[in-house]
Amino acid sequence: MQIVHVSAECYPVAKVGGLGDVVGSLPKFLNELGHDASVVMPMYRSKYLYNHDWEVVHKASSNLGHWWFDYTVIKEKSDAQGFGLYLIDINGLLDREKVYGYEDDVERFCAFQIAFANWVCSWDTLPHVIHVHDHHAGLIPFIMQHTYAFKRLESVPSVLTIHNAQYQGSFGWDKTTYLPQWDSWKRGMLEWQGAINPLASAIKCAWKVTTVSNNYLGKLKHMSNGLEPLFEYEKGKCSGIINGIDYEVWDPQKDTYLDHHYSEKTISEGKSKNKELLCKEFGLDPNKPLFVFIGRLVGEKGADLLPQSIYDSFQFIGRKMNFLVLGSGETEVESGLSLLKNYAKQDYNVYIGYNEKLSHLMYAGADFLLMPSRVEPCGLNQLYAMKYGTVPVVRATGGLKDTVRDVGENGGYGITFLNTSVGNITHAIFRATELYHQKETFSTIRKKIMALDFSWTRSANDYVNLYQSFY
Numbered sequence: 001m002q003i004v005h006v007s008a009e010c011y012p013v014a015k016v017g018g019l020g021d022v023v024g025s026l027p028k029f030l031n032e033l034g035h036d037a038s039v040v041m042p043m044y045r046s047k048y049l050y051n052h053d054w055e056v057v058h059k060a061s062s063n064l065g066h067w068w069f070d071y072t073v074i075k076e077k078s079d080a081q082g083f084g085l086y087l088i089d090i091n092g093l094l095d096r097e098k099v100y101g102y103e104d105d106v107e108r109f110c111a112f113q114i115a116f117a118n119w120v121c122s123w124d125t126l127p128h129v130i131h132v133h134d135h136h137a138g139l140i141p142f143i144m145q146h147t148y149a150f151k152r153l154e155s156v157p158s159v160l161t162i163h164n165a166q167y168q169g170s171f172g173w174d175k176t177t178y179l180p181q182w183d184s185w186k187r188g189m190l191e192w193q194g195a196i197n198p199l200a201s202a203i204k205c206a207w208k209v210t211t212v213s214n215n216y217l218g219k220l221k222h223m224s225n226g227l228e229p230l231f232e233y234e235k236g237k238c239s240g241i242i243n244g245i246d247y248e249v250w251d252p253q254k255d256t257y258l259d260h261h262y263s264e265k266t267i268s269e270g271k272s273k274n275k276e277l278l279c280k281e282f283g284l285d286p287n288k289p290l291f292v293f294i295g296r297l298v299g300e301k302g303a304d305l306l307p308q309s310i311y312d313s314f315q316f317i318g319r320k321m322n323f324l325v326l327g328s329g330e331t332e333v334e335s336g337l338s339l340l341k342n343y344a345k346q347d348y349n350v351y352i353g354y355n356e357k358l359s360h361l362m363y364a365g366a367d368f369l370l371m372p373s374r375v376e377p378c379g380l381n382q383l384y385a386m387k388y389g390t391v392p393v394v395r396a397t398g399g400l401k402d403t404v405r406d407v408g409e410n411g412g413y414g415i416t417f418l419n420t421s422v423g424n425i426t427h428a429i430f431r432a433t434e435l436y437h438q439k440e441t442f443s444t445i446r447k448k449i450m451a452l453d454f455s456w457t458r459s460a461n462d463y464v465n466l467y468q469s470f471y
């Protein structure tokens with residue numbers, strides 16, 4: 001089958017979080033199963049763009065309301081990622097350094113989606129499935145089904161995957177003219193709570209909707225930033241498919257970002273070397289257990305509670321452990337974490353920013369990965385951590401609940417806690433520190449988590465079954 005993925009992110013071209021990882025790997029595994037999957041995304045000014053060769057496959061123009069724009073579709077010549085990678089260039093709109101965060105994001109992503117529909121409409125043979133990801137591509141199912149200009153796409157099945165329902169891309173009805181003409185009585189297919197809501201529209205218009213874990217789908221019916229009733233109404237077409245991880249990229253035996261590689265057999269030596277490197281770089285003590293946090297510094301991830309939890313751990317457990325935080329996000333959280341350095345210099349450090357290489361070294365060098373998330377659709381960090389023998393310390397929610405079992409359970413291999421609260425986090429850190437000192441048990445757990453299989457094989461098959469259900 002020919003499947004076209006449409007997304008704002010795709011690793012290694014442009015990644016802000018898990019969406020990029022998933023879109024950068026799922027198509028490769030679909031292709032390994034004998035399908036023809038490709039990715040279409042905006043052409044940002046990314047390093048990847050300049051380091052690879054491209055060919056122009058289509059040039060045309062379209063319009064965003066009264067504004068006509070030219071667009072160009074380019075394809076990476078060598079299919080280096082294991083799938084066809086297409087970038088849409090709209091001069092002045094998409095060719096920026098960052099993926100998101102501009103005042104005209106609504107215009108940028110609307111124009112991208114219109115250009116995409118315009119291009120696909122010109123194909124001789126239409127794809128079997130158009131698979132859109134999150135709200136940046138969320139207007140596409142509506143455009144395909146309800147606009148006059150793109151009527152040709154009406155019969156192409158569409159799938160929406162929700163990686164994060166907190167962000168919905170809502171904008172006012174004053175911008176309705178951006179969309180190609182449609183019958184005004186279909187307003188309800190775009191609207192949610194008085195605005196045009198691309199995520200809600202995709203939930204209504206896509207033929208099938210998936211979320212990145214089963215547990216998250218259940219959560220969305222109670223907590224989805226205003227969309228709760230919609231998930232209840234549309235539950236018949238929704239299902240959860242857990243993300244896999246790409247062991248070509250995430251494997252301590254061949255990770256290109258690491259100087260010291262290791263396997264289950266050489267884990268002890270391998271992790272020690274990476275830990276020493278990390279501790280040296282950040283002025284930490286390699287003899288103490290090392291807890292790391294990697295991610296967006298936002299309330300969703302429980303990052304606002306990190307400074308107090310780290311402080312309380314030192315107060316109540318003692319200065320028996322190190323912490324290292326990597327991330328960027330809300331200003332108050334960033335400054336709280338930076339200020340904490342004045343209190344704890346030898347056993348705490350923080351790197352504010354995005355750093356792919358450092359994240360790999362942290363997964364490899366840490367003893368524990370902290371994830372006190374309030375919301376976690378799937379969570380990839382805990383899966384990467386386990387592959388690197390780093391024990392996850394997580395709040396049992398969403399995908400974290402689906403993938404991490406507490407050591408207290410028979411056969412468990414991680415540390416879980418119930419609430420995103422300072423008390424719960426500190427207690428989990430206490431339990432982890434105790435576990436670290438039970439050398440034999442700790443070593444068995446590390447080897448066990450490295451051997452767990454979170455590959456794409458099963459999940460890619462689940463997507464194929466979903467696509468095949470249309471035919």
Ligand code: ADP
Nearest residue numbers: 017018295296327353354355356359379380381
């Ligand atoms: P999100 O909700 O942010 O998408 P996920 O757990 O699904 O969370 O995915 C997060 C991905 O982003 C992981 O690959 C993680 O290593 C990466 N990541 C997050 N923040 C940073 C950062 N500051 N530097 C490097 N990688 C990061």
